[in-house]
Amino acid sequence: MLPELLQGVDAGGLIVIQDCAGYSGRRLLQSFISAALNRDETVHVIGFEVSEEELIGGLKGSSTQRLHFHDAFTDPLGWTDHPAFTVRQFNLDEVTHLVKQTSLPKAPTLVIDSLSWILRHVSPAAVCKTLQQLRKGGAVRAVIGLLHTDMHQRGTVGSLCHLATSVITVAPGMKGDEAVAKITKRSKSGKVMLDEEIFHIREDLAVIVQSKASHTGHKQPDPSEKETDPTANLTFNLRLSDTEREAKKKLALPFVFSKEKKTALLHSVPGSGRILYEPDANDDFDQEDPDDDLDV
Amino acid sequence: MAAPVDSACKPGAQRSPFNTTSFQKKTRSKLISIPGTRPSVLNGQLLVSTGVTSLDFLLGGGLAVGTVLLIEEDRYDSYSRMILKYFLAEGVVCRHELFVAAAQDNPDDILQELPAPILDDVAIHKPAEQPRLSCEPQDSLDAMKIAWRYQNLPKVQCALASSSRFGHYYDVSKTMEPEIRQAAKCHRFYLPEHPAQSSGTHSPMLQSYTALLRSLQEVIHREGFDVAAPMSKSRNILRIGLHSLGSALWGDDLSCHDNPTHRHSLAAFLYGLRALLRSSLSVAVVTVPSHLIQ
Numbered sequence: 001m002l003p004e005l006l007q008g009v010d011a012g013g014l015i016v017i018q019d020c021a022g023y024s025g026r027r028l029l030q031s032f033i034s035a036a037l038n039r040d041e042t043v044h045v046i047g048f049e050v051s052e053e054e055l056i057g058g059l060k061g062s063s064t065q066r067l068h069f070h071d072a073f074t075d076p077l078g079w080t081d082h083p084a085f086t087v088r089q090f091n092l093d094e095v096t097h098l099v100k101q102t103s104l105p106k107a108p109t110l111v112i113d114s115l116s117w118i119l120r121h122v123s124p125a126a127v128c129k130t131l132q133q134l135r136k137g138g139a140v141r142a143v144i145g146l147l148h149t150d151m152h153q154r155g156t157v158g159s160l161c162h163l164a165t166s167v168i169t170v171a172p173g174m175k176g177d178e179a180v181a182k183i184t185k186r187s188k189s190g191k192v193m194l195d196e197e198i199f200h201i202r203e204d205l206a207v208i209v210q211s212k213a214s215h216t217g218h219k220q221p222d223p224s225e226k227e228t229d230p231t232a233n234l235t236f237n238l239r240l241s242d243t244e245r246e247a248k249k250k251l252a253l254p255f256v257f258s259k260e261k262k263t264a265l266l267h268s269v270p271g272s273g274r275i276l277y278e279p280d281a282n283d284d285f286d287q288e289d290p291d292d293d294l295d296v
Numbered sequence: 297m298a299a300p301v302d303s304a305c306k307p308g309a310q311r312s313p314f315n316t317t318s319f320q321k322k323t324r325s326k327l328i329s330i331p332g333t334r335p336s337v338l339n340g341q342l343l344v345s346t347g348v349t350s351l352d353f354l355l356g357g358g359l360a361v362g363t364v365l366l367i368e369e370d371r372y373d374s375y376s377r378m379i380l381k382y383f384l385a386e387g388v389v390c391r392h393e394l395f396v397a398a399a400q401d402n403p404d405d406i407l408q409e410l411p412a413p414i415l416d417d418v419a420i421h422k423p424a425e426q427p428r429l430s431c432e433p434q435d436s437l438d439a440m441k442i443a444w445r446y447q448n449l450p451k452v453q454c455a456l457a458s459s460s461r462f463g464h465y466y467d468v469s470k471t472m473e474p475e476i477r478q479a480a481k482c483h484r485f486y487l488p489e490h491p492a493q494s495s496g497t498h499s500p501m502l503q504s505y506t507a508l509l510r511s512l513q514e515v516i517h518r519e520g521f522d523v524a525a526p527m528s529k530s531r532n533i534l535r536i537g538l539h540s541l542g543s544a545l546w547g548d549d550l551s552c553h554d555n556p557t558h559r560h561s562l563a564a565f566l567y568g569l570r571a572l573l574r575s576s577l578s579v580a581v582v583t584v585p586s587h588l589i590q
Contacts, residue, residue: 153552
């Protein structure tokens with residue numbers, strides 16, 4: 001599922017990349033940025049944690065005019081007189097103003113590095129509210145954020161991921177530069193898809209998915225048993241040949257009337273009896289417990 | 297205690313054009329019966345259906361009017377949302393009034409996703425359609441060879457009028473048709489539409505919960521759901537659905553921190569809600585994301 005997420009984010013989507021101390025999710029974030037640029041999308045990056053060169057240095061190329069970096073690394077708390085972008089400015093109006101400066105017809109993708117930094121200075125409820133407003137606002141097409149799970153309480157991480165349409169949790173893999181990604185994707189209809197993949201990121205920021213993580217003890221499903229034919233191996237003949245079947249169809253059953261009489265009788269006369277039935281508690285038939293006597 | 301019923305009475309058999317008998321049960325009670333409710337067999341409390349008949353059975357017949365049902369959400373809020381939608385859809389079918397409040401999704405979106413009710417029509421005698429019936433019934437897939445007299449009857453025939461039944465069945469694969477939905481009166485509360493006003497007094501509740509409670513109180517009083525309101529008008533039930541209370545989008549940090557600063561806010565709101573409901577003809581279903589709350 002990771003390649004599909006990289007190929008495109010639905011409008012109004014919020015992707016949260018959760019990483020831990022063992023494996024940094026920043027490379028994956030850079031892959032998302034480069035994939036969006038390759039799709040000719042405009043990307044706005046708000047960088048709190050690392051400098052511009054470190055985050056998007058490797059992405060300098062032909063498509064840099066569509067990549068806008070907002071420097072929140074040099075002075076995020078506004079200690080100098082002219083801060084570029086402070087953490088207090090992370091609300092709907094300021095971010096919309098920032099993004100609208102480029103004023104292109106297509107709504108851009110917003111990348112935040114990282115949400116953890118903002119959460120240390122702004123209350124989680126306010127961050128959730130801003131993210132929800134950005135999603136629904138329409139100024140921004142999609143939001144991708146990096147979150148360090150080790151830095152926050154479980155409830156904070158949970159609340160933020162509750163809002164997200166897709167959550168990618170990365171953890172170190174077995175060998176070398178491989179990593180394991182657990183992906184949870186929520187579609188608009190409410191369906192939730194879970195997936196687990198092993199991947200590694202190449203030098204050009206392309207993501208190669210190795211294989212699905214193997215579950216231990218996973219058996220192949222047994223091939224469905226062939227249905228045994230109950231009419232075989234009997235001393236008497238239960239099958240019908242074709243001529244016998246024809247003869248059976250032609251047999252006139254009692255009380256089978258001609259077509260005209262049938263349609264005449266099928267008109268319901270007003271005042272004829274009707275069957276009224278209200279399903280009651282006994283109709284809640286449990287297939288697994290037909291006698292209602294299992295003590296589960 | 298919910299609105300008590302003096303004598304266990306059933307709504308009188310309604311006259312329909314296809315009534316087979318002219319028998320009509322004489323009701324002696326002065327209390328106007330409300331469609332979609334029935335008195336409990338245990339203590340005479342007025343009950344409404346939650347929309348899920350199995351859940352009604354577990355609750356002892358139905359949900360008592362004047363009470364609050366709290367549902368702890370599952371991980372991805374799929375089943376709790378479904379139960380909330382069933383509850384609201386039941387209100388539409390029984391012609392109750394609805395009040396939907398949410399912070400995450402627009403209440404209009406929730407109302408558009410309501411499941412379609414399965415309303416079986418009684419076999420109607422239409423003399424104008426006689427020529428149409430002459431077409432071959434054997435061509436249709438469910439033409440019956442031996443039991444052909446039952447061919448035109450629907451599979452399940454319900455009572456005379458669907459809305460007088462208690463508890464309906466729904467088809468989750470389809471959404472409710474707009475005509476049925478618009479026939480019901482809905483009140484909405486979408487939190488982003490209510491801007492935060494700084495309250496001068498220190499209140500135990502968050503500003504968002506206060507606004508919600510105030511809005512509820514105003515609706516109950518204006519539409520006449522108070523028990524104390526004059527009995528001359530026909531009474532109806534207000535069904536209140538509150539989605540995901542206690543989540544971060546309501547401004548509550550109960551689900552974010554281990555030691556929240558507003559730890560009593562949600563509890564204070566629920567107390568206020570219970571007090572409000574006790575004196576009105578309404579019933580509430582609240583969903584709480586308890587998996588996030590430590």
